[in-house]
Amino acid sequence: MAHVVSVSKGTTRQDDAAEASHQPSRPKAAAPLRLSVLGATGSIGASTLDLVAHHPDRFEVVALTAQCNARRLAELAVAHGAKLAVVGDAAHYAELKALLAGTGTRVAAGPEAIEAAAREPADCVMAAIVGAAGLKPTFAAAEQGSRIALANKECLVSAGDIFISHVGRSGAELMPVDSEHSAAFQAIGRTNARSIEKIVLTASGGPFRTFDKARLARVTPEEALRHPNWSMGAKVTIDSATLMNKGLELIEAFHLFPVGAHQLEAVVHPQSVVHCLVMLEDGSVMAQLSHPDMRTPIALALAWPERLQTPVARLDLVALKNLSFEPPDLDRFPALGLAIDALGRGGAAPSVLNAANEVAVTAFLERKIGFLDIAPTVGACLEKAEGEGLISGVETLDDVIAVDAEARRMARMLLPG
Amino acid sequence: MAHVVSVSKGTTRQDDAAEASHQPSRPKAAAPLRLSVLGATGSIGASTLDLVAHHPDRFEVVALTAQCNARRLAELAVAHGAKLAVVGDAAHYAELKALLAGTGTRVAAGPEAIEAAAREPADCVMAAIVGAAGLKPTFAAAEQGSRIALANKECLVSAGDIFISHVGRSGAELMPVDSEHSAAFQAIGRTNARSIEKIVLTASGGPFRTFDKARLARVTPEEALRHPNWSMGAKVTIDSATLMNKGLELIEAFHLFPVGAHQLEAVVHPQSVVHCLVMLEDGSVMAQLSHPDMRTPIALALAWPERLQTPVARLDLVALKNLSFEPPDLDRFPALGLAIDALGRGGAAPSVLNAANEVAVTAFLERKIGFLDIAPTVGACLEKAEGEGLISGVETLDDVIAVDAEARRMARMLLPG
Numbered sequence: 001m002a003h004v005v006s007v008s009k010g011t012t013r014q015d016d017a018a019e020a021s022h023q024p025s026r027p028k029a030a031a032p033l034r035l036s037v038l039g040a041t042g043s044i045g046a047s048t049l050d051l052v053a054h055h056p057d058r059f060e061v062v063a064l065t066a067q068c069n070a071r072r073l074a075e076l077a078v079a080h081g082a083k084l085a086v087v088g089d090a091a092h093y094a095e096l097k098a099l100l101a102g103t104g105t106r107v108a109a110g111p112e113a114i115e116a117a118a119r120e121p122a123d124c125v126m127a128a129i130v131g132a133a134g135l136k137p138t139f140a141a142a143e144q145g146s147r148i149a150l151a152n153k154e155c156l157v158s159a160g161d162i163f164i165s166h167v168g169r170s171g172a173e174l175m176p177v178d179s180e181h182s183a184a185f186q187a188i189g190r191t192n193a194r195s196i197e198k199i200v201l202t203a204s205g206g207p208f209r210t211f212d213k214a215r216l217a218r219v220t221p222e223e224a225l226r227h228p229n230w231s232m233g234a235k236v237t238i239d240s241a242t243l244m245n246k247g248l249e250l251i252e253a254f255h256l257f258p259v260g261a262h263q264l265e266a267v268v269h270p271q272s273v274v275h276c277l278v279m280l281e282d283g284s285v286m287a288q289l290s291h292p293d294m295r296t297p298i299a300l301a302l303a304w305p306e307r308l309q310t311p312v313a314r315l316d317l318v319a320l321k322n323l324s325f326e327p328p329d330l331d332r333f334p335a336l337g338l339a340i341d342a343l344g345r346g347g348a349a350p351s352v353l354n355a356a357n358e359v360a361v362t363a364f365l366e367r368k369i370g371f372l373d374i375a376p377t378v379g380a381c382l383e384k385a386e387g388e389g390l391i392s393g394v395e396t397l398d399d400v401i402a403v404d405a406e407a408r409r410m411a412r413m414l415l416p417g
Numbered sequence: 418m419a420h421v422v423s424v425s426k427g428t429t430r431q432d433d434a435a436e437a438s439h440q441p442s443r444p445k446a447a448a449p450l451r452l453s454v455l456g457a458t459g460s461i462g463a464s465t466l467d468l469v470a471h472h473p474d475r476f477e478v479v480a481l482t483a484q485c486n487a488r489r490l491a492e493l494a495v496a497h498g499a500k501l502a503v504v505g506d507a508a509h510y511a512e513l514k515a516l517l518a519g520t521g522t523r524v525a526a527g528p529e530a531i532e533a534a535a536r537e538p539a540d541c542v543m544a545a546i547v548g549a550a551g552l553k554p555t556f557a558a559a560e561q562g563s564r565i566a567l568a569n570k571e572c573l574v575s576a577g578d579i580f581i582s583h584v585g586r587s588g589a590e591l592m593p594v595d596s597e598h599s600a601a602f603q604a605i606g607r608t609n610a611r612s613i614e615k616i617v618l619t620a621s622g623g624p625f626r627t628f629d630k631a632r633l634a635r636v637t638p639e640e641a642l643r644h645p646n647w648s649m650g651a652k653v654t655i656d657s658a659t660l661m662n663k664g665l666e667l668i669e670a671f672h673l674f675p676v677g678a679h680q681l682e683a684v685v686h687p688q689s690v691v692h693c694l695v696m697l698e699d700g701s702v703m704a705q706l707s708h709p710d711m712r713t714p715i716a717l718a719l720a721w722p723e724r725l726q727t728p729v730a731r732l733d734l735v736a737l738k739n740l741s742f743e744p745p746d747l748d749r750f751p752a753l754g755l756a757i758d759a760l761g762r763g764g765a766a767p768s769v770l771n772a773a774n775e776v777a778v779t780a781f782l783e784r785k786i787g788f789l790d791i792a793p794t795v796g797a798c799l800e801k802a803e804g805e806g807l808i809s810g811v812e813t814l815d816d817v818i819a820v821d822a823e824a825r826r827m828a829r830m831l832l833p834g
Contacts, residue, residue: 186703189606195724200734267734277706282716283729285706286603289694299699307612312700317617317684322739 182297247339599714664756
């Protein structure tokens with residue numbers, strides 16, 4: 001037997017000095033990690049750069065990108081000494097150029113420049129552009145063959161098989177940034193695929209977990225946006241309330257981890273402390289817990305297989321309320337069932353689901369449809385797309401983008417008025 | 418970057434066929450694991466051989482030992498085709514020899530024969546002899562340099578530094594069998610020592626968790642032996658009720674894992690579902706959960722880094738009662754404080770603690786002292802041992818055995834009558 005119990009004091013350890021003192025010491029400084037952040041001015045970008053600011057010696061910022069917010073992008077570029085700053089909307093080019101004049105940071109604008117920024121040599125690219133707009137830049141980043149810290153959902157939900165093949169060809173490392181997938185990644189560790197019986201992602205259940213259907217029918221956007229546990233954007237917050245978010249995460253998990261769809265489950269866990277549980281063939285269940293702070297999964301994505309010290313509040317077990325788990329109610333929250341169904345249908349079904357859901361959520365936020373109309377709109381769009389042959393024959397990223405656009409058009413047609 | 422996200426479908430996997438089908442398959446059969454079980458007729462031995470019976474192709478049973486129960490030992494030797502059966506008490510030699518006549522199983526008796534059985538070439542030795550009697554055979558097993566599945570507490574509690582050095586010299590692998598340490602081992606995974614902030618072992622709190630001192634003073638052995646969660650021997654059951662068991666486990670964890678004593682904590686978790694939580698520097702907490710069935714940690718100790726399919730009931734998250742955590746009350750359960758103190762004193766203090774506790778628990782079971790007298794007896798023995806210079810200068814296994822005997826004598830002297 002060649003392997004050793006590496007955690008034991010008595011056998012192999014990484015650090016002999018630490019072994020003697022029982023006080024593990026830091027290793028000598030490695031070269032800083034060259035990091036680019038696509039979507040630097042968003043929530044994930046901000047958390048990523050907060051960690052960078054806590055460990056200035058550990059990172060070298062290569063490229064930062066934003067869609068519109070040139071002022072914030074310029075501030076971040078200056079604060080972190082970025083080599084390149086790119087704004088997606090070319091209308092903000094002049095502003096960004098003026099703000100960064102004389103700083104030594106190169107400046108560019110436009111969608112192609114964002115993709116070029118993604119290809120700028122780096123050890124890790126944080127792919128945190130939200131929505132379908134993140135597809136091309138994340139694919140571009142993956143071409144480097146270095147690490148992709150993946151926060152964009154669409155690469156896996158809409159383009160899963162294509163993206164995974166693309167990553168496989170380049171040899172890039174994919175590190176999940178979503179807290180549930182980061183938890184699954186940690187809980188799986190080096191466990192062999194064949195020993196995994198089930199991966200269970202937890203859902204907070206959202207603000208309407210206990211509402212009956214009559215009450216759900218009257219839910220307002222304002223109520224939905226008061227999510228109890230996580231601070232997120234409006235779209236994700238509504239997706240949490242419908243459980244569509246968990247459905248999309250199951251689809252992502254299918255592509256990230258070596259399990260079949262039947263081995264993936266969602267469970268409602270109102271305290272949002274346990275993020276994922278992985279059930280193994282010997283009866284062991286490995287779980288990851290943490291406060292709902294994205295800096296923890298981001299730190300892992302940046303530092304793995306090391307860890308990065310974070311300023312995140314430490315979990316106080318005694319202060320926790322009782323931890324509990326409930327089955328999700330697919331009758332009151334049918335969006336989760338639609339997502340599971342789309343995963344089973346395969347092809348472009350998850351892409352249609354995601355596109356239709358975005359249209360439906362926007363319509364809900366604009367008070368064009370009710371909360372309980374979101375899932376039926378998505379379901380109707382899936383049926384229509386399947387009927388029109390839209391969900392098969394998707395083979396390239398351009399196909400995915402075309403399906404996404406077509407599904408949005410279909411979904412809008414299904415809306416009232 | 419050389420490492421890859423090994424759990425991803427998109428990157429390296431162990432099994433290409435499995436990748437194509439999404440249905441991981443078993444690898445081709447490896448050579449069976451040559452396994453010896455020291456203490457085969459005890460509870461851990463029985464669970465170990467139950468797993469062997471479930472996977473007859475995975476194991477080849479080398480040696481089985483027992484102290485007195487020749488009949489059961491012979492049954493097990495026949496059932497598993499053991500090459501060698503050894504009974505510790507030579508008075509049972511003739512019986513064992515007769516029972517195994519003509520089976521092809523070699524037979525021996527006496528303490529030296531038990532040690533010889535431990536040295537019989539094997540890939541893994543389950544060291545499950547309870548108490549100080551397990552010391553020499555486990556040390557002997559470690560000389561092989563193969564795997565020790567360690568269920569004996571005394572090797573780490575009474576002889577920790579000496580045992581760990583011994584294991585280090587032979588290059589043996591140490592796999593913990595206690596559920597809490599198995600959980601810690603899994604939760605740590607390949608995490609670097611310097612990233613571990615805290616290891617938290619859980620305690621059920623025992624049957625008297627909610628009793629006040631007046632009620633504790635009246636506790637009977639019968640009440641103590643009705644432990645709610647685990648099915649264990651009388652000694653361990655009383656140790657669970659006093660929390661001494663958790664104290665001994667903290668001492669074991671100190672020797673097993675690369676942390677300082679100040680990084681080890683115990684927390685009361687009445688549901689006994691989470692066995693250990695490991696807190697990391699990025700805010701992540703890794704935890705292992707399972708039903709209280711020793712076959713799960715035993716399976717890990719045998720199969721790691723693989724897993725072994727077990728018939729253990731799978732955890733049903735939804736059926737769980739709310740999971741909760743409480744700080745241990747060192748005022749009502751001072752034994753835990755004594756153990757933490759003994760770990761801090763070092764030297765032979767944990768050895769004295771353990772020996773005195775065995776004497777005190779026996780006295781309680783024999784109704785010579787009350788439940789609340791157990792810890793004070795241990796505390797008084799520790800003071801006396803320290804006063805007499807017993808806790809320093811312990812350098813060999815023989816020293817440990819001598820201290821153990823002397824501490825028992827001292828503890829008996831401290832008992833009434």
